[in-house]
Amino acid sequence: KGDTPGTALNFKCKWCRGVYRRQKLSHGNLKTHRDGSTQEDKCDKGCAGRNKAKKAGFTLPPSVAERRALEAKDGANATQQGIKGFLECKPVF
Structure with missing residues (x-):
């Protein structure tokens, strides 16, 4: 009943x-806020204050947008792999 004190x-x-x-059990929401989805x-792009944090001396991992831009620059596929890459379709019966 309620959050643990x-x-x-x-x-x-x-x-x-x-x-x-x-x-x-996860810091997912906080990481998504920091790095983007x-x-x-x-x-x-992540938090609107990322640049303020960097100027204040904090080291942050690249945002999702920054990572995609780097991958595109290097010639890699910058889009997220679809679900078909993880699943194998098989008939039910």
């Missing part, structure tokens, strides 16, 4: 002041 699940971003909720219809 001493476990924060909501975090306010120091750089953009947005509030983001962490899951109990790989989903096609979501923002791939």
Whole structure:
């Protein structure tokens, strides 16, 4: 009934002041906020305050958009692999 005492699940971003909720077993929402999303219809640039954080001396991993740009520059496929690359279609019966 309720959150375990001493476990924060909501975090306010120091750089953009947005509030983001962490899951109990994953930091996925926080990482997606920081780095951007790989989903096609979501923002791939990450936190609007990334540049402020970098100017303040923080080292951040490349955002999804930056990583895609580097991959495209190097001639790699910058799009996310589709689900067909992971599944093998077989008849049900």
